[in-house]
Amino acid sequence: MQQNSDNGGAYPESQLRCEACPLIACDGLRQPPADLRHWIAAFRQGEARFVRGEQVFDQGSRPKHLYTVLSGVLMRTRLLEDGRRQVINFMFPGDFLGLQAALDGEMSHAVEAVTSVTLCVFARDRFFDMVASQPRLAFDMTWLAAHEEAALEEHIVSLGQRNARERMAALAVFLVQRAHDTGLAPDGVLTITVTQGQIADMLGLSLVHTNRTLQALRRLQLVDWTVNSISIPDLESARQFAGIDSNSFRLPRPYI
Amino acid sequence: MQQNSDNGGAYPESQLRCEACPLIACDGLRQPPADLRHWIAAFRQGEARFVRGEQVFDQGSRPKHLYTVLSGVLMRTRLLEDGRRQVINFMFPGDFLGLQAALDGEMSHAVEAVTSVTLCVFARDRFFDMVASQPRLAFDMTWLAAHEEAALEEHIVSLGQRNARERMAALAVFLVQRAHDTGLAPDGVLTITVTQGQIADMLGLSLVHTNRTLQALRRLQLVDWTVNSISIPDLESARQFAGIDSNSFRLPRPYI
DNA sequence: CGTCTTTTTGAACGTTCTCAAGGGATGTGG
DNA sequence: CCACATCCCTTGAGAACGTTCAAAAAGACG
Numbered sequence: 001m002q003q004n005s006d007n008g009g010a011y012p013e014s015q016l017r018c019e020a021c022p023l024i025a026c027d028g029l030r031q032p033p034a035d036l037r038h039w040i041a042a043f044r045q046g047e048a049r050f051v052r053g054e055q056v057f058d059q060g061s062r063p064k065h066l067y068t069v070l071s072g073v074l075m076r077t078r079l080l081e082d083g084r085r086q087v088i089n090f091m092f093p094g095d096f097l098g099l100q101a102a103l104d105g106e107m108s109h110a111v112e113a114v115t116s117v118t119l120c121v122f123a124r125d126r127f128f129d130m131v132a133s134q135p136r137l138a139f140d141m142t143w144l145a146a147h148e149e150a151a152l153e154e155h156i157v158s159l160g161q162r163n164a165r166e167r168m169a170a171l172a173v174f175l176v177q178r179a180h181d182t183g184l185a186p187d188g189v190l191t192i193t194v195t196q197g198q199i200a201d202m203l204g205l206s207l208v209h210t211n212r213t214l215q216a217l218r219r220l221q222l223v224d225w226t227v228n229s230i231s232i233p234d235l236e237s238a239r240q241f242a243g244i245d246s247n248s249f250r251l252p253r254p255y256i
Numbered sequence: 257m258q259q260n261s262d263n264g265g266a267y268p269e270s271q272l273r274c275e276a277c278p279l280i281a282c283d284g285l286r287q288p289p290a291d292l293r294h295w296i297a298a299f300r301q302g303e304a305r306f307v308r309g310e311q312v313f314d315q316g317s318r319p320k321h322l323y324t325v326l327s328g329v330l331m332r333t334r335l336l337e338d339g340r341r342q343v344i345n346f347m348f349p350g351d352f353l354g355l356q357a358a359l360d361g362e363m364s365h366a367v368e369a370v371t372s373v374t375l376c377v378f379a380r381d382r383f384f385d386m387v388a389s390q391p392r393l394a395f396d397m398t399w400l401a402a403h404e405e406a407a408l409e410e411h412i413v414s415l416g417q418r419n420a421r422e423r424m425a426a427l428a429v430f431l432v433q434r435a436h437d438t439g440l441a442p443d444g445v446l447t448i449t450v451t452q453g454q455i456a457d458m459l460g461l462s463l464v465h466t467n468r469t470l471q472a473l474r475r476l477q478l479v480d481w482t483v484n485s486i487s488i489p490d491l492e493s494a495r496q497f498a499g500i501d502s503n504s505f506r507l508p509r510p511y512i
Numbered sequence: 513c514g515t516c517t518t519t520t521t522g523a524a525c526g527t528t529c530t531c532a533a534g535g536g537a538t539g540t541g542g
Numbered sequence: 543c544c545a546c547a548t549c550c551c552t553t554g555a556g557a558a559c560g561t562t563c564a565a566a567a568a569g570a571c572g
Contacts, residue, residue, distance in 0.1 A: 078413050080499050086416040088409050100402045104507060108406050131395055138394030139387055145401035146356045150364050152408040153344050157334050159415035160342040160460030164560075195518065204416030206561050211520065213560095227518085227569090243336050251360060420528075451550065462529050467552065483550085 017041060021120075022070050022093075023255055028181035029094050030252040032140075039134050040256060045121040050113040052193070057098065059110040065121050066098035068256055072117025073179075073192060077201070078109045087202035089151055090114065090175060093182045094255035096144050102127040115192060140254035147253065154244075159204055162243065164213045167203045170242035172223040172230050181250065188235060193228040273297060277376075278326050278349075279511055284437035285350050286508040288392075295390050296512060301377040306369040308449070313354065315366040321377050322354040324512055328373025329435075329448060333457070334365045343458035345407055346370065346431060349438045350511040352400050358383040371448060396510035403509065410500075415460050418499065420469045423459045426498035428479040432488050437506065444491060449484040 018041040023029055032040065048067065050056055057063055059079055069091055076088040088109055091097060101107045102124055122130070131138040154174070158167045179185035179192070200210040217223040222238050224231040232238045274297040279285055288296065304323065306312055313319055315335055325347055332344040344365055347353060357363045358380055378386070387394040410430070414423045435441035435448070456466040473479040478494050480487040488494045 076409075078409060080413070080417060081501065082499065084417045084499075086413045088412055099398070100406055103399050103402050109409060128395065131398065132391035135388035135391070135394060138391060138398065139384065142355070142387065142394065142398045142401055143359050145398055145405060146359050149401060149405045149408060150356055152405060152412060153332075153334060153365060155412055156344055156408060156415060157336070157342045159412060160457075161336060161340045197518075201416075207518095208520090208562080209560050215520090243338065243340075245337065453550075463550095464530080464552085465528055468528095471552090 018044065022118075023068075026093060026183050028183065028252060030254045032136075032254065032256075036134060036136055039130075039137065043122055043126055043130050045123055048119045048121050049117065050119070051116045052113055054113045055110055056113060056117075056119070057101070057107045057109075057111040059107055061107050062105050063098055063101050063107060064124055066096070066102055066124050066127060067119035067121060069093050069095045069097065070118045070120050073114045074117055075112050075114050075198070076109050077112060085201050086204065087198065089148070089155065090178070092178050092184075094253055095148075096141065096256055098124070099141065099145060114194065114198075137256060140256055143254055144256075164203070164205055164209060165216060166242050167205075168199070168210075168213050168217060168225075169223055169238050170244055171199070171202060172217075172225060172232060173235065173238050173242055173244060176230055176232050176235070181253075188233075189229055189231040191229045194225075194230075195227070199225070274300065278374075279324075282349060282439050284439065284508060286510045288396075288510065288512075292390060292392055295386075295393065299378055299382055299386050301379055304375045304377050305373065306375070307372045308369055310369050311366055312369060312373075312375070313357070313363045313365075313367040315363055317363050318361050319354055319357050319363065320380055322352070322358055322380055322383060323375035323377060325349050325351045325353065326374045326376050328369065328371045330373055331368050331370050331454070332365050333368060341457050342460065343454065345404070345411065346434070348434050348440075350509055351404075352397070352512055354380070355397065355401060370450065370454075393512060396512055399510055400512075420459070420461055420465060421472060422498050423461075424455070424466075424469050424473060424481075425479055425494050426500055427455070427458060428473075428481060428486050428488060429491065429494050429498055429500060432486055432491070437509075444489075445485055445487040447485045450481075450486075451483070455481075 018037050021037075024031060045065070047070065048065075050072075056067065056074065059077075071093055074091040074095075074097070076091065077085055078088055079085050091111070097111055097119070098107075100109075131141055151174075154170075158170050162170060175192075176185055176188060176190050179190040180188070184190060196210050196214065197207055199205075199214070200207045203210065205213065214225055217225070220241075221233055222241055224233070274293050277293075280287065301321070303326065304321075312323065312330065315333075327349055330347040330351075330353070332347065333341055334344055335341050347367070353367055353375070354363075356365075387397055407430075410426075414426050418426060431448075432441055432444060432446050435446040436444070440446060440448075452466050452470065453463055455461075455470070456463045459466065461469065470481055473481070476497075477489055478497055480489070
């Protein structure tokens with residue numbers, strides 16, 4: 001919502017070593033071997049922080065930095081010229097921000113902090129060196145890109161085939177699942193502040209209808225999505241209601 | 257539509273060398289340097305052909321092979337348990353098929369030939385060797401994954417924010433553009449057989465409404481989409497109608 | 513306490529869907 | 543060559559889902 005700031009977050013000189021990376025505590029992530037961690041440390045430039053509502057990347061900008069999410073949740077959004085806006089996806093700890101910009105130069109979308117976030121900073125112009133120097137790094141980067149793609153597929157299925165209630169249930173399941181995997185939401189309740197306007201922009205629904213659908217799902221006891229938390233009483237029945245194949249096993253994500 | 261066949265296409269022993277790769281003639285593609293081409297040739301296993309309607313990958317299968325599209329057009333689709341189906345995207349010459357399966361083992365979607373296609377065959381179990389051996393190859397793979405992701409973003413915007421007419425116009429522009437870049441559709445007319453049912457599954461519309469929207473766009477002289485061709489009289493006005501930012505410059509795609 | 517943002521509700525309208533049926537093209541077997 | 547099946551396209555009409563407009567209530571913040 002606020003102004004831009006590719007450089008907005010402060011970069012404390014504190015070269016907090018990767019040995020103290022908060023992602024080490026994250027069970028859902030596959031830890032890089034020690035030697036790779038050193039390589040990554042060599043490219044790392046520091047940390048950046050953004051508060052809720054700040055833009056990490058502006059659509060159309062040419063960022064100098066790339067980031068890995070260390071903590072918090074963000075949103076990728078795309079704006080049409082007439083003001084309509086579509087939320088593409090949410091980003092969680094371990095996700096890599098700016099890959100597309102690293103390759104093209106220009107951001108095709110914006111990235112906004114949904115909670116306060118801390119990011120690990122890399123220089124864009126050293127990106128090629130990074131992936132070229134370590135095959136494993138390139139492999140992990142490809143892994144992340146391919147899986148982000150799979151998440152978008154699922155989102156496309158939602159928008160194309162599911163009605164408002166199914167869509168919202170599917171989104172809630174996705175978010176709680178994703179949060180659970182990264183250590184947040186241990187008990188099926190995700191504490192996060194998402195406005196109904198943001199939900200509407202994610203699901204391609206009007207604000208009014210989003211509100212009514214929210215209430216319907218609460219009445220059905222499938223999803224209780226309040227201003228600052230998402231709670232799913234019974235994950236399995238929510239998943240069934242949304243028509244999500246539960247057989248999609250999840251492999252541990254790498255991070256960089 | 258037909259039965260599966262991961263091995264369905266014949267693999268003629270003809271080790272047609274990559275020097276004769278049909279993609280060399282493709283202006284829209286960035287050619288790999290000679291040494292990289294040799295590397296790729298070493299991993300290549302031959303060619304496979306599929307006719308219109310055949311499934312190259314089944315959803316949920318564990319393919320032994322990966323492919324690069326040499327000629328023709330394909331469709332990635334995802335099936336829900338209740339039979340609803342969503343077309344995720346179309347694939348053109350130069351696209352790489354099966355990346356997600358290469359990493360996860362299991363296909364999250366199906367791939368079906370829309371025209372007759374010829375594919376370049378690689379062994380899945382040598383995938384890691386491939387990308388690890390050549391940084392440039394890994395980089396290109398990441399490039400393709402990131403750009404497929406960008407295409408899906410655009411599709412999400414369509415499904416979420418555009419109405420039926422805008423959606424269909426956007427899809428037509430995308431297809432004609434993409435075909436034009438790969439040498440097909442030189443004059444803004446793409447000769448390809450797509451049923452209205454397939455269009456409906458791509459746009460998330462009912463078959464009936466797809467038909468009516470098709471007629472509306474024809475009456476408006478924006479898009480003339482018949483059984484076996486897509487024609488856009490004025491690309492710029494179609495683009496404007498659909499609300500596509502035309503400032504998105506296109507870089508030449510690498511291929512593998 | 514006033515202002516701003518977000519949520520909630522009502523009501524009319526419109527887009528899109530479903531159901532139903534008919535027509536055209538193509539292919540197959542008798 | 544005709545009968546029949548199949549697949550795809552087309553049209554009509556009523557119903558459902560979702561949108562828009564409008565306004566009020568509820569929180570958040572200084």
